[in-house]
Amino acid sequence: MQRSLPMLLVLILMTSGCNPLFWREAPEPLLDRESLDLIARYTSKAQQAANSGDLKRAEELYMRALLLNPNSADLHAKLAGVYVAQNKIEKAMDEFKRSLILDPSDVPNRNYLGYLYEKQGRYQQAAEEYERALEMDPKNLYALIHLGLAYRQQRRLLEAEAVLKTAANIDPECKNPNSRNLYNHLGLVYQEMGKYDRAIEMYKRSIRLFPDDTWAHNQLGALYEALGRLYEAQMEFLETLKYDPHNSFALSRLSEIQQKVIAGRINVQPVEISPVEVSSILKDAPSRADYPEADAVVLLNKFSQEVGKNGISRFTVHQIIKILTWRGVRRYGQVAIPFNRRYQNIGVNVAKTYLPDGTILKPADDAFTDVTPPGLTEFNLFSDMMWKVITMPGVAPGAVIQYKATIEDIRGNLVEGKVWFWGGMSFQGYDPILRSEYDLKVPEGQPVFWKSYNCDLKPQIKREEGFTIYIWRYGRSDALRDEPGMPSREEIVPRFSFSSIKSWDEVAEWFNGLISEAKKAGPQISQKVGELTDGMKDEEEKIRAIYDFVASKIRYVGLELGKGVYRPHPAGDVLENGYGDCKDKVVLMLAMLDVIGVKGYPAMLSPRPEPDADESLPSPGQFTHLIVALPRGEGYLWLDPTAESCPYGDLPFADQGRRAFVIKDDGGWEFAVTPLFPAGRNLLSFRCSLKLMPDGSIRGREILSSRGQQAMIQRLAYRYIPQHRLREFLQMDLATRYPGAKVEEVKTDDPHGMRDPFEVNISFSAPQYPIRSDGSFTLIMPGYGFSDMAAMVAKESRRYSLDLGYPSLYEREVKITLPPGFKPEKLPEPISLENDLGRFERSVERTDDGLIYRMKFELDIGIVDPERYEEAKDLIETLAREDRVAVLIRRTGWKEAKAR
Template identity: 35%
Template sequence: MKSLILAILAFCVAINTYASTYGAKILKDNVKVKCYSDGRKEWIEEKEIKILSREGVKEFGEIVIPFSHEHQKVEILYAYTVLPDGRTVKPQKNAFNIVYPPFQAMAPIYSDLRYQTISMPAVKPGVILKYAFKVETVKPYMKNQFWTTNFFQSVYPVEHATFKLSVPADKKIKIKEYNFYKKPVIKRKAGRIEYFYELHNIPPIKEEPSMPPVGELAKKIAVTSLSSWNQVARWYSELAREAVEPDNYVKETTLKVIKGKKGKLEQIKAIYNFVAQNIRYVGLEFGINGYKPHTASSVLKNRYGDCKDHATLLIAMLKVIGIKGYPVLIPTQGVPDMDVDMPTPTAFNHEIAAIKLNGKWLYLDTTSDTVPFGELPASDQGRHVLIVDVENQKGFIEETPIYPAESNREEFIGNFTVDNSGNLKGNLLFNYTGVYAHRERAILSSFTTPYDEKQFIERTVSSVIPGFEVEKFKISNYKNLNKKMFTFLPTEAAHYLRQEQNILCYSTLLHQHTQD
């Protein structure tokens, strides 16, 4: 009896731990994927989710299934909630909706992505959500080719997961397991080959600050029918070929931008700064609204674009001055680095550009208006990339540089005097380079009033000289990416030095540590 009680208590503790830590548990996640020789694909997924706490209600009460309006169609096979007493509750008809993503209103040229949503009924701790859906790729992204990735593991515990892949027997594919070792059950029938994987009791991935992306840690399967990255490069070259051609409007604008600039390097820098600071970045991942970029002219007229539109306009404007630019497909640090053995377009979530300068690749990311020419955001550094030669329809696998630590500096230089009354006077200079300059420009650009700016400077100075009040200060022209980033201000702190009997007391200068 005592053993039984202890077992029950242990079970209850485990349930409570799951509830407080994860909010939900995936009881079943069964995926069936059927691929066709022409590139069409069917994805059928069945899920059962046990809700353990209010966090689980918040996370899974609204089911969201993204799909491409142009390339795919979605069908809900079933959806219902199982109550603790076994009764089932089905969603009302108006609980099923196809909605536009939130960015649609501010960027109407992006119309490909849709969300199929299901508002699940009677969701509370203790219920089980059951639903299944089918997504058909009816218009292949790449003719006669397919690829897919299935995640067995996530930040939630998974009790049972399966993945069944069916491909034509005469189609060569690459299939690769990540972070687990288990051979699939393989069957051949009716001109097709089936691969079946089954996993049990998959632990959740614990989220931690500055951790690698979940996709890099998770147990997953990747499949591709592509045999080389040149196939990806040729495909994207066809999509981008017309878009990167400058029309008269792009040519006229480019000539205005470079007016008075001497030398090619100064002209390139002027074009970079123009695109970075005049084309509003709509932060969509590569491929989320389709892969075909809009024409350079339309991006210039609309004055906004996603990453591939930024790269397209930059390349078109560079072409006007006789500089060849290259689209660069890149997985940023928020996603797994590309596996050079598994060519797929979905290896990337971002696009930048590159030029050849003095025989070396120079990477250009204009999606951030705080990163100067010749530098890269931290998220772009140390990543494998596919550089696309649109003209010759071929690609190059390269790796972006990692800038040395000494190029990222946050420093202060002070000159101070203390009078006989213990009052401190002098001046303080803050210098920023690299990622610290990027951050400082971004923060200052976000302020809407001089008061906000002053408050920020006071907090910065107080981290060095406690109790200091800012009266005057000078900030470099942080909106000019060609200028260095600094803040200069005269300093004055009353009674900074004070005498206690035979001891002089003062506050030491503090050193500020910056975290991600």
């Protein structure tokens, strides 16, 4: 980012009246015609001389013109331009001053004088000129931005921030050429103020507007590097090289960082609390004969954590795994270790493959890579989570792999001088585990609270040189047997959790401190709320408008809460950026509600399928999501502004029936359970009318109407279908029920809307059904299939509970009109089946001109205990068979017609 004077501006200065944006003619004195003509000739020749590069001649001609008219502000300014081009800055400034004496209101000339003061480092005089310019033109972007630069040079950082933010409010997308580096300037101000997160945000905003801005990429990379965020630094320098492959700064920094990363991979000291005899573990490793059904055996699964007095934690994961099959090779041939690239550094201490013949292999340098988890890239979501991937060499059945990696926090986690940390470990996985261990080392006197689940586990505790050490050990565990629809692993395996936090009071006070400033509403938010609620009188209508805006118009760009990433961005920034994660969207909504006088609270929860919150172990680590709770009588109205397709008043099923930690403004808190909505709130209704034509072809209409969870799914699905391909997509879907179908007309509700129901209405035609030799054909009742659910109940019995999803109501009605000469044969028998889990009903009735098929399935309980599995199996298999229900249609007189 440079601030040199372009030659183009010099030429503009020397062009008579050619750019009214910069120059205006000052009133001329009364001169005779001969003098005016002579001035015009001098001026014209001066411009020609300047254009040809003869600046000395241009200077001489302008001075001759000024002898005839010394009171021309425009001539003084043009002469100043010639002096600038000759680098005679002092003379140029004198001429600008004379010009401004004659025309004090000329803002562009005053800006130019200010710029020349800047060039000389005379920032106080520069600021005075820009301030005068702004007195006449308060929205002049050039003056605002350069005044910010002058203030910054004088270390008047708060004033610099204020004027630069004013410029950003005037031109937020930097469409004016003067604004090109606006956010870079703001980034520098914030960086010098020590507000590094704000500086990063400004550089990112500049890059969003100008992706090829290599200065911004380099500056952001350098800041990341200074903060120890080496992986993000590398990404920015690589972006620079994409636009400027020979950029020396980016190349040098990348080389330096790479050395740091490689050094870290080799030399970072792991956390060693209790010794591990690797040779003994390798010697005693079992064979395939010992575990004939396993693909691998985990010989050692160990985590070690050391918490310093400064709150910085270091973690070491150490695993040794015996590979037994080629499936095991595919599973463990690449090791992925998650880490947070913003708040953590990672180094690999050990990576080895032990072959059966005793050979030991180590990965090459290029076998270590950092990647974004696949689930994030698939949905184009941004997250700080990364994987350190190690491609292990020579992995084959019979080999043993060993890896040890250390993750360290970049900054300490101190809350009012107290060290905060939390964590835990599971002791069972999908392969047998012979030994699991978690070692925790904390400063002496530091409290640690723990709780075990699905096991009875107590730590060994000892003291050592000012530290207390806790060691949790768990012996052998069998492989977890997978079942369709089983609960999340954390619900059923032996595990434990720990925390250093004494009470929920501390958590509430801490989180209130994080969001109190962030959720304040500035003028920009008040203005937006005014636009959204303009003309509305009803408070509920206003709340709905705010919720719809935050949920559907503010883009979600994160995944989860996590350690160190609980602080939201200021609400004004979230609104300006148009994106944020769950906590960002919550603080924006709370700020907007505050504008209309409505009180709302943040509520932490752990969505399904994760374990629900345990009130007996205070820790923010239990929660991965944040929603809004609005007081309503004795309870709350719950809103999740992260759910972009969820209507007002509803909740995604993952949020339903969960213990939410509601944090109030006064430091108070309470746990409240979010509602679990009944089946009728989640409706999927399929209505179809089919008219069989005399030639055997079909004219039909299908209407799919949905509410609640079903509508959320449908809306999202239709949002991702390009509008120009919608008819093609629907025609492909229809063809699975009516071969050769052709879409005639499509009507859909707006998938970006936020109101139930969501409806899709399709009219279509299909060619003749194949008619058998006896004049009959089979008409399968159309609808959206349930056959896939049968796989969930294929087993005769279960070990774990069965998760059938959220309570739902499915309705299907098919009306078939037959032409004269066609009639249905024997109809399917009616069915009515009901138990505590739900109910199923089906009927098929004749009408005067055809038949009507009706089906209704209501699932009231989504989680089925193993003891009630047989009931669920009966209900689901009955439902699945409904996909094959058909009616035999016969054409009367078919044989006679064929004979004729």
